[in-house]
Structure formats: C-alpha cells, structure tokens
Amino acid sequence: MQLSIPFSPDQASSYSGPVDLLFAFLCVLTILFGTVITLLIIYFAIKYRRRHRNEVPGQIEGSMKLELLWSIIPFFISMGIFVWGSQLYYTMYHAPSEALEIYVVAKQWMWKFQHLDGQREINELHVPLGRKVKITMTTEDVIHSFFVPAFRVKLDVVPGKYSTVWFEATKPGRYHLFCAEYCGTGHSRMIGWIEVMEASEYQAWLAGGAAEGSLASSGEKLFQQLACITCHRSDAQGRGPVLQGLFGKEILLQNGGKVVADESYIRESILNPRAKIVAGFQPIMPTFQGQVSEEQLLQLVAYIKSIGGKPPGDAGVANPNATAPAAMKPAGQ
Numbered sequence: 628m629q630l631s632i633p634f635s636p637d638q639a640s641s642y643s644g645p646v647d648l649l650f651a652f653l654c655v656l657t658i659l660f661g662t663v664i665t666l667l668i669i670y671f672a673i674k675y676r677r678r679h680r681n682e683v684p685g686q687i688e689g690s691m692k693l694e695l696l697w698s699i700i701p702f703f704i705s706m707g708i709f710v711w712g713s714q715l716y717y718t719m720y721h722a723p724s725e726a727l728e729i730y731v732v733a734k735q736w737m738w739k740f741q742h743l744d745g746q747r748e749i750n751e752l753h754v755p756l757g758r759k760v761k762i763t764m765t766t767e768d769v770i771h772s773f774f775v776p777a778f779r780v781k782l783d784v785v786p787g788k789y790s791t792v793w794f795e796a797t798k799p800g801r802y803h804l805f806c807a808e809y810c811g812t813g814h815s816r817m818i819g820w821i822e823v824m825e826a827s828e829y830q831a832w833l834a835g836g837a838a839e840g841s842l843a844s845s846g847e848k849l850f851q852q853l854a855c856i857t858c859h860r861s862d863a864q865g866r867g868p869v870l871q872g873l874f875g876k877e878i879l880l881q882n883g884g885k886v887v888a889d890e891s892y893i894r895e896s897i898l899n900p901r902a903k904i905v906a907g908f909q910p911i912m913p914t915f916q917g918q919v920s921e922e923q924l925l926q927l928v929a930y931i932k933s934i935g936g937k938p939p940g941d942a943g944v945a946n947p948n949a950t951a952p953a954a955m956k957p958a959g960q
C-alpha cells in the first residue's frame with residue numbers, strides 16, 4: 628500500500644504553479660540555511676570545546692571580509708525574495724480588465740455570489756475553465772476571508788470597502804472555499820464550493836438561471852426607485868454630476884484633489900456623499916447609509932459601470948454584458 632501525504636492542495640489555477648514555486652524555494656532555502664547553521668554549531672561546539680579547567684580562550688578580532696560576506700549575501704537573497712513575492716502579489720491583486728466579474732457579499736455565515744447576468748448563488752460559485760475571473764467582495768458584518776486553497780487565492784473581506792482578487796481556473800472540478808478569518812460561532816460552517824466548468828457547460832448553466840435580469844438592470848431599477856435619477860440626469864441639467872460615461876475616469880474634486888471613479892468611489896459616494904465632492908457641485912446629496920444593502924450597492928455600482936466608462940470596443944466594463952459572448956447571455960436578454 629502506498630501512503631501518500633499531499634504536500635500541497637490541487638493545483639487548479641494559473642498561479643498555483645508560481646505560488647508553489649516561491650513556497651518551495653523558501654522551504655529549500657530555509658532547510659539549506661537551517662542545516663548548514665546547525666552543522667556549524669555542532670562542529671564549532673566540538674572544535675572549540677573547553678579542554679581543561681583553566682583554559683582561557685584567545686582574543687578574536689573578527690574579520691571584515693566575513694562580516695561583509697554574511698551581510699551582503701543574505702541582503703541579496705532577501706531582496707530577491709521580496710521582488711519575486713511582490714511581483715506575484717501585484718499580479719494576483721490587479722485584475723486584468725477583460726476578466727469576467729463576479730460580486731461577493733459575505734455575511735455571518737455564508738457567501739453570497741452575484742453574476743453580472745443576474746444569477747445568484749449561495750456557498751457555491753460556478754466559474755468557467757480557462758477564463759479570468761475577477762471577484763469583488765464586501766461584507767455585511769465582520770471581517771471574513773475568501774480562501775480557495777486549490778487556486779492559492781486568499782483575501783480578507785473587510786466591512787466598508789471592496790476587496791478584489793482574480794484567478795483563472797485551469798482544471799475542471801469542485802474546489803473547497805473556506806472562510807479563513809474567525810468570524811463568530813458559525814465560522815467553521817462558512818464554507819462552500821467553487822465549481823469549475825468547461826466553457827460549454829458553463830454557458831448551459833448560465834442560460835438556466837437569471838429570472839431577475841442582469842445585475843445592472845436591477846441597479847437601474849433601484850436608481851429610479853431611490854430617485855437618484857432626479858439629480859443625476861444624463862442631460863447635465865441635474866443638481867448632481869452626470870453619471871453616464873463616468874466609470875473609470877479621473878475626477879476633479881472640489882478640494883483640488885483627484886479620484887478615479889472606481890467601484891470603491893461610487894460606493895463611498897452613495898454612503899458618504901460628502902467625503903469627496905466633485906468640483907462644481909454642492910454637498911447636497913443625502914446619505915443612503917442604512918437604506919441600501921451591500922447587494923443593492925453592488926447593483927447600483929454595476930449599473931453605473933454599465934452606463935459609463937470605456938468606449939465601446941474596449942474589452943473593459945462599459946457594458947457588463949459586452950464581455951460575454953452572445954451565446955453566454957441567458958435567454959430573454
């Protein structure tokens with residue numbers, strides 16, 4: 628009988644390999660240095676042991692050459708690890724613009740997923756194989772942490788802000804999703820699955836859901852229900868800034884600063900409108916804190932993204948459905 632102890636979880640995303648390589652390098656380096664240092668300690672302990680009771684050790688002046696050597700070599704090794712690690716980190720946490728977007732709201736004790744086309748899932752997320760997927764997350768209550776070991780993806784979900792991470796699944800299957808931050812009595816039950824499907828299966832799955840319409844269209848309804856539309860008019864005659872074409876642009880603020888109109892800025896502007904006033908406008912917008920849930924905020928953000936931003940043709944986010952081929956849209960859209 629062969630006993631196998633897996634050294635690491637499944638490698639199921641495009642950066643499982645690079646992350647494992649860095650980890651293996653750190654392990655080998657640690658073992659190497661640990662072994663050499665341990666052996667030297669033993670060797671010196673024997674070589675320089677006290678041989679008789681009255682022995683007095685000779686004075687040692689030290690060696691500049693040695694001191695430099697054991698400072699400079701570790702310096703370059705640690706800087707190398709730093710550059711390697713930060714490159715990997717930068718790639719993981721800066722989603723490419725062509726990625727498929729999925730929104731996540733965490734709460735005690737479940738994971739709620741929203742697809743752009745309107746499908747919702749709880750504790751289970753379906754993603755296509757070989758496609759970049761960007762996850763934008765927030766939480767309704769305390770800090771949670773989105774952890775998919777097989778993808779080497781782990782990111783804290785912090786109240787009051789959007790955290791993003793992306794991955795590209797490279798192997799079909801079902802993979803564990805954990806909450807990796809203690810979040811109360813139900814923490815250990817805050818688990819789920821990521822289901823990686825072949826592109827065709829994924830299309831079929833997508834077509835089976837979404838009775839409520841896309842995320843952006845729910846956002847548009849909300850935009851009217853909350854009467855946002857009375858101030859944010861598209862003809863620039865309203866009391867608030869025009870939101871058409873806004874997303875992703877740099878905006879000049881009243882205090883002379885600048886801000887990029889991204890998801891976080893839109894969220895903040897809805898909940899705390901006075902935080903960053905656009906140049907030329909009055910701080911008259913009331914807060915919507917307590918009136919919209921995190922999920923509704925995501926719908927509003929998706930709507931504002933859908934009416935703004937990058938010119939058509941760009942694989943960006945101008946139209947949330949533009950990134951999906953026609954065949955992937957659910958029927959009725």
Ligand code: CUA
Pocket residue numbers: 734736770771772806807808809810811814815817
């Ligand atoms: Cu959520 Cu632990």
